[in-house]
Amino acid sequence: MGKQIPQLKAKHQMPVLFSFFSGSGFLDLGFENEGFEVAFVNEISPAFLEAYKYSRTRMGLPTPKYGYYNLDINAFLNGRKKELLQLVDTTRNTGSLVGFIGGPPCPDFSVAGKNKGARGVNGKLSLAYVNIITGVLPDFFLFENVKGLWSTVKHRIYFEKLKLKLHKAGYVTSERLCNALEFGVPQDRERVLLFGIRNELLVPKDHTGFGEITNFPWQKFTKYDVSEVKKNNWMNTNDFGKNITPSLADAMKQITVQYWFDKNDVEHHPNAKSHFQPRKGIIKMQTVREGDVSRKSYKRLHRYRYSPTVAYGNNEVHLHPYKERRISAAEALAIQSLPKEFELPQSMSLSNMFKTIGNGVPFLLSNGIAKTIHAFLKDNICKK
Incomplete structure (x- = not known):
């Protein structure tokens, strides 16, 4: 057989x-x-x-x-x-x-x-x-x-x-x-x-x-x-919390973090509140510039660029572009290009949520x- x-x-x-x-x-x-x-x-x-x-x-x-x-x-x-x-x-x-x-x-x-x-x-x-x-x-x-x-x-x-x-x-x-x-x-x-x-x-x-x-x-x-994407004149880093205006061609906007946050309406997604609450480190978060992804951890995403590889294990932390917190499961799902209708159960632990998101194929x-x-x-x- x-x-x-x-x-x-x-x-x-x-x-x-x-x-x-x-x-x-x-x-x-x-x-x-x-x-x-x-x-x-x-x-x-x-x-x-x-x-x-x-x-x-x-x-x-x-x-x-x-x-x-x-x-x-x-x-x-x-x-x-x-x-x-x-x-x-x-x-x-x-x-x-x-x-x-x-x-x-x-x-x-x-x-x-x-x-x-x-x-x-x-x-x-x-x-x-x-x-x-x-x-x-x-x-x-x-x-x-x-x-x-x-x-x-x-x-x-x-x-x-x-x-x-x-x-x-x-x-x-x-x-x-x-x-x-x-x-x-x-x-x-x-x-x-x-x-x-x-x-x-x-x-x-x-x-x-x-x-x-x-x-x-x-x-x-x-x-x-990919070579053309990476040669694009992307914004570098900005002061955290600063209002900024993008200057991108429409095609490039579609591979930015903010485009996908909007596309998936992450603020109203069922997993919108599923994010780790910082017990300490708020001051450290405030010092990380938007778009600074140079370090192993505490990488702050840039709203008008694409994200580095979704990886949330081994103490790697990705910060919201303009909020004092880590990104939510809803936002991580958006960066993985999931349809906005996709959601994880509320009973799932945060660790398991972010592990399964990071392990998944976009x-x-x-x-x-x-x-x-x-x-x-x-x-x-x-x-x-």
Whole structure:
């Protein structure tokens, strides 16, 4: 079971996705917005999984057909593998392609994180995800991770070993270091994305002999050239609390913090009051200029620039551009480009709120990649 490769029954039929390391569903939501069906959801954190369920209920989205699995992913390499294979086969019997999507937790590959690499607890999860892919053989997959896995020499060696394992299992792959800014996210966030598809599905087999896809349209749906964005004459820093007037082209305004605060009406969002209350440090907050993101912590966002990478762990604090507080969960969700209808449960702890937001794939990045994969499948898949 799980080994046979299907063909689409009809050109319009959308693939069915199995989601791993699902968090609170940011990546999945981007794919669903493109028409993919997420049928299976696996997340080890009970708090994140409850938030996933809550947000879907609030947005009127259906429950995944195969349900939610609050399990360590390794369970699907052992006692639950047969169950996963059966679900994949059930899906294939409908004529749909099956895709696996996921971003294994990545602090072990992050330069700013633990940097333990493949030996770290989280680093081993990347191998577990690849082992599930090569053991179950979905028709295609998406693997998302931090820049460090791709750009740091010792981690890149591990990344290439994972790719080789996938190639030996019959996949051809394409990878790219993407920046969320390219897709209109108001955030400078780099991530390596690896797409793979079973070689048997491609006609013509448009790849080299080394297992690499040569025609994957990574930039087909990008909106911005990152080099042009960064060359723009952005405001530098301003005195905290000072009234300022932006002088930006309309296109550039759409990747600023304030544009997204307004777009998502963050002041009236259900998570508007979900922010840490400073017990001390108010005086320190007042001394940080608007737009000063040069330090490890106490970075004050600039209302008329994009945000640095959303990361709220390891004592990193992002301050509101013109208020004496940290940013709220509503504001952080906006910077992750989530629709304003997306909300987290009020019962969720602040620590878990900001952790799941920081771990999530920005919605517009996810949706852009979903469009890219959809376009590639339509143009390159065997059809009866």
